[in-house]
């Protein structure tokens with residue numbers, strides 16, 4: 329768990345004061361929360377729309393505000409990777425005497441600063457011991473997210489950071505953070521690393537405790553980081569990162585994402601110049617549209633720093649992120665943020681905890697589905713494969729849209745469409761992206777942190793369809809699994825000629841005897857799949873292992889869902 333220590337709160341108080349963070353102590357308190365580190369509690373009734381925290385963007389730790397920002401820019405390392413490298417320098421090189429961020433960072437990374445630590449590292453499940461991982465085999469975390477495997481990019485990032493640190497030492501005599509002191513890796517070529525990447529990682533994990541610290545720091549960052557804007561990208565936001573997660577949130581994190589990508593201001597010389605340039609361009613005869621919006625004109629404008637400063641100073645006052653109460657909050661209540669519409673598997677993978685009564689929780693049926701598909705008789709194997717291919721490439725997306733449309737219709741009927749006017753739905757989506765994904769995985773975003781019902785253009789097809797094969801939190805089969813069973817139960821005429829798979833209305837028309845028979849067959853298939861799902865065995869005397877509490881919770885929650893499902897479908 330990425331929790332902080334209540335004993336160290338004075339550090340945060342110092343930092344808040346020094347950096348002009350507005351944290352209304354008359355209405356909020358930082359308190360110790362059982363099994364969740366610290367959290368924020370309302371000390372009085374708080375009316376809806378109250379701004380409870382305000383943070384100047386300059387007080388957010390990002391790759392642009394850190395001490396080594398110019399080096400990172402030269403090296404084009406930004407986003408979460410930039411934060412990771414910067415944290416190593418603030419904590420282990422600049423330290424208390426030279427780092428403006430030390431009070432805040434040493435609060436979040438307190439354990440990482442303990443000298444000679446040998447164990448108790450906070451690591452993603454892929455780095456847990458084999459006994460712990462064995463207990464989680466077959467869970468959603470394993471089947472859907474491959475969460476018991478090590479993270480393939482970590483060692484490459486480590487190698488890149490080591491090389492960069494040695495280069496900075498040579499070029500500007502900058503001390504190398506102790507975690508990155510590894511001459512072997514400095515001399516290692518990328519080809520040599522690629523050739524034996526798994527073995528090299530195993531060797532490092534077994535021989536160098538500093539590599540574990542490196543992974544730990546990356547994991548802590550990933551569990552606390554927020555998306556800020558198109559200039560800073562991601563950042564660690566003091567105070568805002570103390571709100572714990574609940575699927576029902578009490579607050580919204582509000583900030584302007586669209587700022588100038590060159591200087592980060594809301595309005596600035598760059599933007600003014602660019603607008604003027606494009607106006608000029610559009611007035612010039614015979615010139616093509618879009619000319620004048622290129623990098624050159626932007627570079628020219630950035631040279632005119634005098635003008636820019638005037639505007640910047642004025643707009644600095646607006647460069648703040650705010651936390652707003654989205655409904656009335658009662659005195660004494662813990663105030664929750666939501667990290668996203670995440671199942672417990674994602675919560676465990678990304679943040680190291682699981683929650684009971686999670687409406688987005690589910691149990692994977694991918695293995696059971698594949699086993700039953702292998703046993704289907706009456707339809708040729710090639711036809712089954714053809715249908716599965718169609719489903720993965722087209723069908724699953726069609727049904728996703730169909731369900732989205734149904735949901736919007738229902739919302740309109742319930743009058744919920746009004747929330748759109750307030751922008752609340754858009755805000756939800758933004759929030760889901762606030763705590764962003766693990767380092768190095770930017771391209772596989774959809775694997776883990778995408779809002780679960782969101783289709784993105786570059787979605788990984790295998791991940792997408794598998795993610796839809798589950799039992800939901802109330803023990804019902806997912807509509808995707810139900811539809812897939814119908815499709816696999818069709819005869820070739822129904823699939824190829826009548827194209828019933830493209831006519832959901834017909835499928836629901838149970839008056840037709842042909843459809844009735846099809847639905848009976850598909851229900852039989854569905855029950856076969858559900859029947860194959862077995863309860864997880866939880867040993868009575870669980871070994872005393874570091875993550876055993878969360879593992880046990882996870883297994884009990886998955887078992888509870890499986891039991892509800894067996895009851896719903898009258899299965900043994």
Ligand SMILES: C[S@@+](CC[C@H](N)C(=O)[O-])C[C@H]1O[C@@H](n2cnc3c(N)ncnc32)[C@H](O)[C@@H]1O
Pocket residue numbers: 329330331332333363364365366367551552569570571572573574679680681682683
């Ligand atoms: C952004 S921090 C929140 C503040 C944190 N509790 C602390 O002590 O600093 C995220 C971490 O808080 C913990 N956390 C957040 N919500 C939780 C919850 N509902 N139950 C248990 N732990 C939670 C997890 O350790 C997670 O990695």
